[in-house]
Amino acid sequence: MVQIRQRDADQGSMKVWSVQPSDLPKVLQGLKNLPIETLLGEPEIIPVAEKVAWRYAPEKVGAFFNVGDLILYGKYKNKKGRIVQFSTNDKGQPIVEIEPIPKGRKKNKVMGLFKIWNVAVIEQTQKVKEAHMNLVAQRVADRYISAMGIGMGRTWEIDSVRVHRYRDHFKVTDLTNAGKRGKRVRVMTIAPTYYYKGDHDEWMERMGKAIPEYNSYDKIKGFIKDVLVDAPNEIQIDESEVRGVDVNPGGTTKITLTTGTGLEITSEPMDFMVRSRVMMPGPTGKPSFAQDTLYWPSNKKRDSPIFYNWLKANMAQANRMTITDFRKLWDDLKIPYDYH
Numbered sequence: 001m002v003q004i005r006q007r008d009a010d011q012g013s014m015k016v017w018s019v020q021p022s023d024l025p026k027v028l029q030g031l032k033n034l035p036i037e038t039l040l041g042e043p044e045i046i047p048v049a050e051k052v053a054w055r056y057a058p059e060k061v062g063a064f065f066n067v068g069d070l071i072l073y074g075k076y077k078n079k080k081g082r083i084v085q086f087s088t089n090d091k092g093q094p095i096v097e098i099e100p101i102p103k104g105r106k107k108n109k110v111m112g113l114f115k116i117w118n119v120a121v122i123e124q125t126q127k128v129k130e131a132h133m134n135l136v137a138q139r140v141a142d143r144y145i146s147a148m149g150i151g152m153g154r155t156w157e158i159d160s161v162r163v164h165r166y167r168d169h170f171k172v173t174d175l176t177n178a179g180k181r182g183k184r185v186r187v188m189t190i191a192p193t194y195y196y197k198g199d200h201d202e203w204m205e206r207m208g209k210a211i212p213e214y215n216s217y218d219k220i221k222g223f224i225k226d227v228l229v230d231a232p233n234e235i236q237i238d239e240s241e242v243r244g245v246d247v248n249p250g251g252t253t254k255i256t257l258t259t260g261t262g263l264e265i266t267s268e269p270m271d272f273m274v275r276s277r278v279m280m281p282g283p284t285g286k287p288s289f290a291q292d293t294l295y296w297p298s299n300k301k302r303d304s305p306i307f308y309n310w311l312k313a314n315m316a317q318a319n320r321m322t323i324t325d326f327r328k329l330w331d332d333l334k335i336p337y338d339y340h
Contacts, residue, residue, distance in 0.1 A: 064118065064121075065083055065086075065096065065113065065116075065118060066083065067083050067084065067085060067086070068082060068083060069082070069083045069118060069119070069120065070082055070101075070118075070119040070120065071083060071098065071116040071117060071118055071119060072116065072117040072119060072122070073098060073109070073111065073115055073116045073117070077117050079100065080100075080101045080119070081098040081099055081100050081101055081109070081116075082098070082099045082101055083096055083097070083098060083099075084097040084098065084099050084108060085097045093112065094112070094113050095110055095111065095112055095113070096110070096111060096112075096113055096116065097109070097110050098110070098111065098116065148209075149205060149208035149209035149212070150163060150165045150170075150208040150209075150211065150212065151165065151208070152165055152166075152167060152204075153165065153166075156211070156212055157175075157250060157251075158212075158215050159215045159216060159250075160174065160175045160176050160216055160217065160250065161173065161174060161175060161214075161215065161216050161217045161220065162175055162250065163211055163212075163220070165204070165208055168191055168192075168200065168204070169189050169190060169191035170189065170190040170191070170204075170207065170208075170211065171187065171188075171189050172187070172188040172189070172190065172211075172217060172220055172221075173185065173186075173187050173188075173217075173247060174186040174187075174216075174217035175247070175249065175250040176217075177244040177247075178244060178247040178248060178249045178250060179244060179245065179247065179248065179249035179269070180244040180245070181244065181245050182244070183243075183244035184241045184242070184243065184244060185241065185242050185243070185244050185246075185247045186217060186239065186240075186241055187239070187240050187241065187242055188217070188220075188221060188237060188238070188239045188240075189236075189237070189238045190207070190224060190235060190236075190237060191235070191236050192204070192234065192235065192236070193233055193234060193235065193236045195233040195234075196233070196234050196235075210223070211223075221237075224237060245301060246270065247270075248268055248269050248270055249269065252268065252269050252308075253268075254266065254267070254268045255267045255268070255308070255311055255312065255315075257311075257315065257318065257319065259318060259319045259320070259321065260319050260320060261320065261321065261322045261323075262276075262277055263275065263276055263321075263322075263323060263326070264277075265311070265318070267304070267307060267308050267311050268304070268308060269304060269305045269308050270300060270301070270304055271296070271297070271300050271304050272296065272297060272304050272307050272308065272311075273294060273295065273296045274294070274295040274296075274323070274326060275292055275293070275294055275295075276292070276293045276294075276295070276323040277290050277291070277292050277293075278290070278291050278293070279291075293323075293339055293340070294339060294340055295323075295326070295327075295337050295338070295339045296337065296338055296339075297335055297336070297337055297338075298336040298337060298338050299336065303333075303335040303336070306333055306335060307330070307333065307335060310329075310333065
């Protein structure tokens with residue numbers, strides 16, 4: 001049952017009555033003709049009540065559920081079924097008939113709408129949740145980097161720019177055309193000059209905290225130029241261009257994996273390398289020694305993305321594989337490889 005409350009503005013009294021959910025649309029239609037201030041003084045009550053009515057009205061059930069929709073039901077919502085039809089019980093409340101999946105000899109079940117979940121809505125909600133969590137994680141990471149700075153050997157990436165910090169300079173890459181054939185990518189290195197009288201390590205720390213405040217190649221470049229106005233001999237800037245196909249697109253991360261079988265794997269969309277180490281017995285009276293064999297793709301641009309995508313999706317499996325398994329995998333993926 002749904003309670004409707006109406007306040008009499010003249011007498012200051014309150015009327016309360018209950019209606020069946022299926023009758024709510026008709027009641028609301030009548031309430032629309034009353035002065036809005038008589039309804040609890042809340043202008044929002046009509047839109048909110050309409051939403052409730054829309055969900056409960058038998059003729060509007062399809063707004064959320066439709067015949068043929070996949071749903072989950074049961075105590076733990078772990079049983080799958082398909083909606084066969086909608087109807088109402090003897091009290092006028094909406095009910096739904098469910099066909100279990102797999103059907104087998106199971107009979108169809110009849111239950112209330114509140115006892116089922118829409119699979120499509122759950123999947124869509126999960127996607128929105130994952131996208132939201134990724135944004136939250138990115139914001140947290142950005143705040144952390146802004147506060148702590150870009151550490152030595154670390155790469156920071158946001159929107160269309162990637163910044164890597166080396167020991168004595170920063171490398172800034174514009175990702176607008178990264179990974180695109182026939183395009184050029186701008187690359188800029190930033191370093192303190194020999195004329196800078198202060199401590200170079202301290203300068204790198206300060207710059208590592210300042211750069212994450214800017215989210216594009218041009219903004220970082222503008223910031224450096226502003227600094228040069230006040231200190232013209234403090235920073236050395238070198239700009240160049242490289243081919244777009246030689247730069248990893250934004251959003252891709254380098255995968256580094258040491259497997260349980262002793263292999264060392266490094267993979268990115270533009271290249272990969274696998275190091276296999278075998279302990280060899282030494283000459284008589286001498287200790288054993290390690291012999292490394294390196295494997296890499298014969299055609300980096302064509303085959304590296306194939307292995308990168310496979311590895312990204314099968315990290316757990318790769319952790320158990322031997323070098324023999326990888327050589328068979330490369331043959332199956334039609335990836336020619338060289339080794340030394």
